[in-house]
Amino acid sequence: MDSPLHFELFYDGTFQASRTDRRITVLSPATGGVVGSVPDVDEADVAGAVQSARAAIEDGRRAGLDPFDRAQILNLVADALADRIAEFVELGPVVIGRPVRDLTAQLACLPDRQSQTDHG
Numbered sequence: 182m183d184s185p186l187h188f189e190l191f192y193d194g195t196f197q198a199s200r201t202d203r204r205i206t207v208l209s210p211a212t213g214g215v216v217g218s219v220p221d222v223d224e225a226d227v228a229g230a231v232q233s234a235r236a237a238i239e240d241g242r243r244a245g246l247d248p249f250d251r252a253q254i255l256n257l258v259a260d261a262l263a264d265r266i267a268e269f270v271e272l273g274p275v276v277i278g279r280p281v282r283d284l285t286a287q288l289a290c291l292p293d294r295q296s297q298t299d300h301g
Contacts, residue, residue, distance in 0.1 A: 185216065185217040186207075192230040199222055205218060207219060211278040214275075270288065
């Protein structure tokens with residue numbers, strides 16, 4: 182990892198700036214070095230994320246999906262994550278302190294999503 186990672190809040194389909202300028206430094210459990218930072222959120226930040234989640238439930242964006250459409254969305258997310266496995270293997274030991282061998286073995290066990298959702 183060449184430079185520190187600076188994460189932002191993500192809800193309502195986009196990255197959101199925290200209502201505060203405060204940041205929390207994230208340290209690697211493996212090395213003790215600085216990995217990056219995350220927003221030090223306040224009650225208003227949490228309320229905004231909760232309000233967004235509640236709206237998604239109440240307006241039917243989530244509950245109104247038929248199971249096949251929901252499966253297609255989950256497969257797109259799974260594919261996007263699978264495309265970044267190498268990145269997770271690189272960051273995992275630094276960010277969460279997990280050995281590369283263990284992380285690689287776990288990620289290799291991702292289920293075959295096509296066989297679970299193939300209707301044809």
